[in-house]
Amino acid sequence: MKPFIPKGGISMRKTCCSLVFILVAALLFSTPTWAEVQIKFYYPVGVAGPLVAVINGMVEQFEKENPGIDVEPVYAGNYNQTMQKVQTALLGGNPPDLAVVEISELYSLLQMNAMIPLDPYIEAEGGKEFLADFYEGFLGNAYGRDGKIYGIPFQRSTPILYWNKDMFRAAADKLKAAGLDPDRPPETWAELVKYAEILTIREGNQTKQYGLIIPGGWNDWIFEAFARQNGSQLIKEDGVTVTFNSPENLEALKLWVKLMQEMKVCPVLRPWNITPDDFIGGVTAMMYYSTGGMAKIRKTAKFEWGAAFQPKNKQYGTPVGGGDFHIFKGIPKANQDAAWKFIKFMTRPDIAGYWSIESGYVSVNKKSYELAEMQEFLKQFPQMTVARDQLKYAYPKMMAVNYQVIRNAMTTNLDAALEGKKTPEQALQAAHKMIEDAIKGK
Amino acid sequence: MEEKKYETVLKIFILQFAAIAVILPFVWLLSTALKSPGEVFTPTLKLIPDTFMWSNFLEIMDRAPFWLYMLNTIIVCVGILLIQLLLVIPAAYAFARLDFPGKDVIFLLFVIQIMLPLESIIIPNYLITKKLGLLNTRTGLILPFVASGFGTFMLRQTFKQVPNALEDAALIDGAGHLRFIWHVLIPLSRPTIVTFSMISIATHWNDYFWPLIITDMDRVRTLTIGLGMFVQQESGSDWTLLMAATLFVCAPIIAFFLATQKTFIKSFLTSGIKG
Amino acid sequence: MLKGVPILPRGGGTPHSLKLMKESPEKYRNYMFLVPGMFFLLLFTYLPIMWSTWLSFNRWNLLSPQPxxxxxxxxxxxxxxxxxxLVMKNSFFFVTVSIFPTMFLALVFAILIDERVKGRVYYIYSLFYPTLIPMAAAAMLWVYIYSPNLGVLNIVLSKFGLPKLGWLGSSQTSIWALIIMTFWKNLGFFMLIYLAGLQNVNRELYEAAYIDGAGWWRRHLAITFPLVGPTSLFVLIVAIILTFRVFDQIHLMTEGGPGNSSNVIVYYIYENGFKFFDWGIASALTTILVVILLFLTLLIFGLFGKRITYTAD
Known part of the structure; x- marks a missing residue:
């Protein structure tokens, strides 16, 4: 064999050996943690901002206060992805102990028979009194059809209207000429159109500044708000009756199409995540966005900005949004108990308040707003109260089985209408039919 | 064969133009990764940052365990490659130089697999991996990729080209299959093996779909998934950090190929890759 | 460890006579070289295909949780x-529109680089490096480049007084945006494979054509293009695999939108399986994709099979 060995044979062997060594060394690298109870907690981040670090900090504090419990926070992506991960884990027979998912998914999870009712825990904490601390508007999405409660609100929001006060001031003369007040945002749909038109600045064939952005991605959510403002809704509370093609909804969609296609004062399908950038970067004078984006705007916007209720048509109205905690079946009782402890901790006035300040979400616990720290903060940033106060006009978000399919049907058809590929009538009819099919499982 | 002057100039111009056009996105990546957040909020084309924000890299480490992701990626890539070589070399040897009934059919199974990447049969593979209890494990990230039809095909072509005389010589020396493979075939097929290895590493450093589906936990997530998750959290919020993270994900593999450029290009050009 | 391993029959490179094999007790041992590879091949390729074929005739979704x-x-x-x-249309559009221009330009650049002596490594790497960047990272970079207000492309467009485009946010442009980005990523890889193929072309042929007075373009049209046929076949196969399995960039850049305008088959499978939880439909789609891929394999090997030695001799 002599002739062949020197020709690279040795270095080959060396490489192989070192590769094996690396592999073995690396596989040995793992740090098992030990605690009496370990729980896995899946959660999404649905708005722009470094919220993972905030959650990790809260988990650490919980562990400090509860030495016997080890919480493994699993950041699972955006809302869609988190639901996918949870569903996948359920299918894999390996349910998480605790998860936050988007509130409209409740019926899908119930369909999978995945969650435990939380009533016994709530009873033990004082029943109605315990629930009384939560904003009612947020509890609407927590109940199953059987009347039992399956979720506890956590990261909760509503869409609101953000407006750039500097831009309003810059256009003061024109606004006044049109009989509009430059020191306040629009309060009705009609005003919204007028403001948006005046605040749009064009130069040649380029739009220097948009009057308004209604972002894509979650336009189904904002569309539901418009439906509510017009006295209609998309799916009724029973989770079965679809009212997507109501005349009120058609009027709302026509308004959107007018803003985007006819008047071109609002860009078509701006990506959800980039929209706050556009607001901060001075691309638009107004935007519809979740309150959850407020922390970021607060920290980066270099101009005076305001937050306001969404303009009304027949009435003020908005769906709530965000995610609730759920505890799962098929895990040891001790884990369920630990998960409940964690939920209680996370919705405590001080913790929920901290979460609200860091993220911009509304604190789910009314008592948060009594804390001195919170009051001090709100004095500095009164915008933060808008979403809370808008809760007066808030309705539960629509819920139905197969919600992922439904949401897809809604966004696809809304997108098509807004891009002018379908008429508003066609889009609503198509969505209506797809949603009905999805609910029936066709 | 003389090139006319204008021809040379034109060709170099075209090449340079293409090269620069392809490099520009990367330059933009580098430049943004080193800017401060305030600098990217205005739509301007500035390449050199006002101040170089090296701290961006520290910041992304704070927000997500990127070093852990990198370790996982290295384990997975190396693991896949080692097992691939262990499986592919004997198989290629058998197809190239041995005979047995059903050889054609079995070889066809290997070749067809080239056309059926894991991504196309992700659903049943997910179910199988679940049945095997390999979700959320590094083993689960490795095993589905270890049988490489592509590698078997490439190495078989190369092994076939080794002259029979060498085999005869080895036989006279009393060598068996394994010794012959180890001492003759492998050294003689180095370019192909190196090429295959480097393609394998680059491919699996790239993997996204499979880890996306079977991992939930940071402790098994790879760089690409870590980046994807980081993006979901940060997207739109801070392009500087996003680009810093993006750079962190692709820098090691680019550095690796730059460091081994001579070996790589030489091996690639002389290996049996051209089909 | 070498004991017991039988001595190799003479002339292993050439086919043995069947007679010899039957006489030899080692014929079954030859399978041992294949067993490990076969095991994983069956476990992660052929078993899954059979399973999903069966599943595609089953109803299995959120509302009927057992197949x-x-x-x-x-x-x-x-x-x-x-x-x-729409998804099928998009998939084939993506495959055809991205493959052929990429292959053609890859060959042209390979020829140009092959003719250069100076700076070869520089040219090769500057075209090739995008292949090395993980698609997830490339996707992020391009999301930034395509971003409507801060993205380079729109900044450049507005510098020239052109209207800004929606890129990923518009159903007219989203798939084109993905194709451009995929082109950028694959061009160098194909170029490198062609460059490897060109190393086999006999240089004297060019000399002869040059003496005959053929220009650069005619020389390559007449000599190079036909001679790189086998390489092209290989590139074509690689390209088909790479483009049919497109997923990462869609998942990270458009999620198939807007209005499914950039939804392609693998992403659609993912959507149905992991988002809508309709495993029956997802399996049916898998079956369709496998059939398409097998058909393309047969087509390619049937049309050009003689050129490459794929059968075991």
Whole structure:
């Protein structure tokens, strides 16, 4: 064999050996943690901002206060992805102990028979009194059809209207000429159109500044708000009756199409995540966005900005949004108990308040707003109260089985209408039919 | 064969133009990764940052365990490659130089697999991996990729080209299959093996779909998934950090190929890759 | 460890006579070289295909959580679903529009680089490096480049007084945006494979053509293009695999939108399986994809099979 060995044979062997060594060394690298109870907690981040670090900090504090419990926070992506991960884990027979998912998914999870009712825990904490601390508007999405409660609100929001006060001031003369007040945002749909038109600045064939952005991605959510403002809704509370093609909804969609296609004062399908950038970067004078984006705007916007209720048509109205905690079946009782402890901790006035300040979400616990720290903060940033106060006009978000399919049907058809590929009538009819099919499982 | 002057100039111009056009996105990546957040909020084309924000890299480490992701990626890539070589070399040897009934059919199974990447049969593979209890494990990230039809095909072509005389010589020396493979075939097929290895590493450093589906936990997530998750959290919020993270994900593999450029290009050009 | 390993028969490179093999007790041992590879091949390629083929005739979704035989219902459902046809259209559009221009330009650049002596490594790497960047990272970079207000492309467009484009946010441009980015990523890889192929072309042929007075373009049209046929076949196969399995960039850049305008088959499978939890439909789609890929394999090997030695001799 002599002739062949020197020709690279040795270095080959060396490489192989070192590769094996690396592999073995690396596989040995793992740090098992030990605690009496370990729980896995899946959660999404649905708005722009470094919220993972905030959650990790809260988990650490919980562990400090509860030495016997080890919480493994699993950041699972955006809302869609988190639901996918949870569903996948359920299918894999390996349910998480605790998860936050988007509130409209409740019926899908119930369909999978995945969650435990939380009533016994709530009873033990004082029943109605315990629930009384939560904003009612947020509890609407927590109940199953059987009347039992399956979720506890956590990261909760509503869409609101953000407006750039500097831009309003810059256009003061024109606004006044049109009989509009430059020191306040629009309060009705009609005003919204007028403001948006005046605040749009064009130069040649380029739009220097948009009057308004209604972002894509979650336009189904904002569309539901418009439906509510017009006295209609998309799916009724029973989770079965679809009212997507109501005349009120058609009027709302026509308004959107007018803003985007006819008047071109609002860009078509701006990506959800980039929209706050556009607001901060001075691309638009107004935007519809979740309150959850407020922390970021607060920290980066270099101009005076305001937050306001969404303009009304027949009435003020908005769906709530965000995610609730759920505890799962098929895990040891001790884990369920630990998960409940964690939920209680996370919705405590001080913790929920901290979460609200860091993220911009509304604190789910009314008592948060009594804390001195919170009051001090709100004095500095009164915008933060808008979403809370808008809760007066808030309705539960629509819920139905197969919600992922439904949401897809809604966004696809809304997108098509807004891009002018379908008429508003066609889009609503198509969505209506797809949603009905999805609910029936066709 | 003389090139006319204008021809040379034109060709170099075209090449340079293409090269620069392809490099520009990367330059933009580098430049943004080193800017401060305030600098990217205005739509301007500035390449050199006002101040170089090296701290961006520290910041992304704070927000997500990127070093852990990198370790996982290295384990997975190396693991896949080692097992691939262990499986592919004997198989290629058998197809190239041995005979047995059903050889054609079995070889066809290997070749067809080239056309059926894991991504196309992700659903049943997910179910199988679940049945095997390999979700959320590094083993689960490795095993589905270890049988490489592509590698078997490439190495078989190369092994076939080794002259029979060498085999005869080895036989006279009393060598068996394994010794012959180890001492003759492998050294003689180095370019192909190196090429295959480097393609394998680059491919699996790239993997996204499979880890996306079977991992939930940071402790098994790879760089690409870590980046994807980081993006979901940060997207739109801070392009500087996003680009810093993006750079962190692709820098090691680019550095690796730059460091081994001579070996790589030489091996690639002389290996049996051209089909 | 070498004991017991039988001595190799003479002339292993050439086929043995069947007679010899039957006489030899080692014929079964030859299989041992294949067993480990075969095991994983069956476990992660062929078993899954059989499983998903069976599943595609079952109803299995959120509302019926156990697989239940339903005949061709899933296929009928897809047949009657607009989105399915849109997805198929997008997939084939993506494959054809991205493959051929990329292959052609890759060959042209390979020829140009092959003719250069100076700076070869520089040219090769500057075209090739995008292949090395993980698609997830490339996707992020391009999301930034395509971003409507801060993205380089729109900044450049507005510098020239052109209207800004929606890129990923518009159903007219989203798939083109993905194709451009995929082109950027694959060009260098194909170029490198062609460059490897060109090393086999006999240089004297060019000399002869040059003396005959053929220009650069004619020389390559007449000599190079036909001679790199086998390489082209290989590139074509690689390209088909790479483009049919496109997923990462879609998942990270458009999620198939807006309005499914950038939804392609693998992403559609993912959507149905992991988002809508309709495993029956997802399996039916898998079956369709496997059939398409097998058909393309047969087509390619049937048309050009003689040129490459794929059969075991």
């Amino acid at each position: 239940k035989w339903c005949g061709v219902e899933n296929f009928l459902k897809l047949w009657n679903h607009d989105v399915f046809w």
